[in-house]
Amino acid sequence: MISLSQVSKSYAQYEAIRSISLTVNKGEIYGIIGPSGAGKSTLLRLMNVLESPDQGEVVVNGQQLTSLSQAELRKARQSIGMIFQHFNLLGNKTVYANVAVPLELAGYSRNERKARVMECLRFVGLDHAANQYPAQLSGGQKQRVAIARALANHPQVLLCDEPTSSLDSSTTAEVLRVLHKINQALGVTIVIVSHEMEVIKSLCHRVSVISDGELYDTIVNEPTGVTQLEKTPESFVQKLKERGDSHYS
Amino acid sequence: MILIIPDILVQYQSEIIETIGETFVMVGVSVAAAVLIGMPIGTFLYLCSKGNLLQNQLVYSILNVLVNTIRSFPFLLLVVFLIPFTRIIIGTAMGTMAATVPMAIIAIAHYARLVEQSLLDVPRGVMEAAVSMGASIPHIIFKFLYVEARSGLVLGLTTSTVSFISYSTIMGVVGGGGIGDFAIRYGYQQFRTDLMMYVIIIMIILVQLIQYAGTTIARKIDKR
Numbered sequence: 001m002i003s004l005s006q007v008s009k010s011y012a013q014y015e016a017i018r019s020i021s022l023t024v025n026k027g028e029i030y031g032i033i034g035p036s037g038a039g040k041s042t043l044l045r046l047m048n049v050l051e052s053p054d055q056g057e058v059v060v061n062g063q064q065l066t067s068l069s070q071a072e073l074r075k076a077r078q079s080i081g082m083i084f085q086h087f088n089l090l091g092n093k094t095v096y097a098n099v100a101v102p103l104e105l106a107g108y109s110r111n112e113r114k115a116r117v118m119e120c121l122r123f124v125g126l127d128h129a130a131n132q133y134p135a136q137l138s139g140g141q142k143q144r145v146a147i148a149r150a151l152a153n154h155p156q157v158l159l160c161d162e163p164t165s166s167l168d169s170s171t172t173a174e175v176l177r178v179l180h181k182i183n184q185a186l187g188v189t190i191v192i193v194s195h196e197m198e199v200i201k202s203l204c205h206r207v208s209v210i211s212d213g214e215l216y217d218t219i220v221n222e223p224t225g226v227t228q229l230e231k232t233p234e235s236f237v238q239k240l241k242e243r244g245d246s247h248y249s
Numbered sequence: 250m251i252l253i254i255p256d257i258l259v260q261y262q263s264e265i266i267e268t269i270g271e272t273f274v275m276v277g278v279s280v281a282a283a284v285l286i287g288m289p290i291g292t293f294l295y296l297c298s299k300g301n302l303l304q305n306q307l308v309y310s311i312l313n314v315l316v317n318t319i320r321s322f323p324f325l326l327l328v329v330f331l332i333p334f335t336r337i338i339i340g341t342a343m344g345t346m347a348a349t350v351p352m353a354i355i356a357i358a359h360y361a362r363l364v365e366q367s368l369l370d371v372p373r374g375v376m377e378a379a380v381s382m383g384a385s386i387p388h389i390i391f392k393f394l395y396v397e398a399r400s401g402l403v404l405g406l407t408t409s410t411v412s413f414i415s416y417s418t419i420m421g422v423v424g425g426g427g428i429g430d431f432a433i434r435y436g437y438q439q440f441r442t443d444l445m446m447y448v449i450i451i452m453i454i455l456v457q458l459i460q461y462a463g464t465t466i467a468r469k470i471d472k473r
């Protein structure tokens with residue numbers, strides 16, 4: 001579905017990505033992990049050519065993105081969803097209007113838009129918040145709106161840049177469950193960049209480790225699933241005790 | 250409450266109404282020029298600046314110097330300097346319509362700069378999201394930039410409008426008239442200090458109303 005072959009990217013003297021090749025198969029959830037500054041986010045941005053590579057080829061869904069005209073590239077990007085660490089929603093538009101934007105770009109009629117926006121909001125469980133503004137939502141809800149927006153135009157691929165890194169653990173689980181559902185129910189290929197091991201292990205089928213702009217290794221992972229996080233006082237006490245035991249035993 | 254209108258204002262009622270009308274024409278044309286020409290130039294400045302979508306050092310530098318040059322003219326000198334140009338456009342260099350030419354030019358430069366500054370406040374991430382969705386430049390401008398920057402754009406236009414009123418007061422030098430010119434000719438030059446004071450009060454009220462309207466609208470449309 002996505003294939004990078006020997007892509008490199010430098011900024012001034014600094015080599016952010018050094019000749020990386022990798023292939024993401026259709027329908028899989030692919031993880032990219034590494035320390036901050038390793039080039040994970042740059043690598044993700046090469047997949048929809050938000051960063052254009054200095055060398056190498058990027059092929060997504062059979063199209064070589066690196067050789068498209070500006071207009072063709074815009075068209076191709078409409079089928080590649082993307083979500084971000086800081087959500088990047090439009091604060092001055094309602095939840096409904098935010099999700100409607102990609103449909104306006106793709107030229108849907110008003111009625112088609114309405115049906116599709118509500119469908120996407122129901123999918124992420126936020127149809128009741130359609131008329132609210134992002135500022136009125138929690139972080140997890142904002143990210144779900146961003147996911148609904150990314151899904152609106154029926155993408156084949158969803159690129160996720162640190163999707164849970166500004167969320168706490170319970171809202172992280174809420175977002176990860178939605179991502180899992182998108183992969184299972186809609187068959188969307190997902191690429192997740194994260195520095196959080198738990199996130200990567202819970203969802204990804206294969207994981208690449210990136211270090212200093214190079215691909216260090218690629219591991220096959222059995223997804224552990226998104227664990228339900230308990231927030232009862234008993235569970236907190238228990239967790240604290242568990243840690244204490246392991247320290248002193 | 251009964252509003253007591255001082256005799257002197259009643260005496261000059263028709264002149265005051267007429268000159269306020271002239272001020273409105275000059276400021277109205279300036280606001281229109283600011284929005285219709287200044288806003289696109291400010292947007293273009295922003296898009297051509299470093300790290301933005303149409304990054305172009307040459308175009309940016311030229312526009313930047315042009316805007317700075319116009320804004321660095323003492324306004325009175327700009328008016329005089331532009332007299333030949335005004336003649337070409339309007340056919341005469343005197344009167345209210347002629348006065349709108351230098352007013353419009355300073356308005357364009359003034360608001361273009363404020364538009365550029367407002368757009369710089371739009372988070373980079375929002376622009377990145379727009380590009381990732383496959384938005385074209387016009388879509389990015391109208392569906393992202395202006396939507397997120399709208400409060401700043403309104404506040405900027407409010408600030409500009411208040412400045413335009415101030416600029417309009419010296420248009421008497423080319424026979425532009427206006428309430429400020431009235432205060433100078435009748436109040437100052439004919440030693441009617443009380444009349445001058447009343448006109449100043451009228452102008453203060455006018456500016457307060459504009460600022461109040463601008464601030465209220467900007468707050469109402471800001472949902473961030």
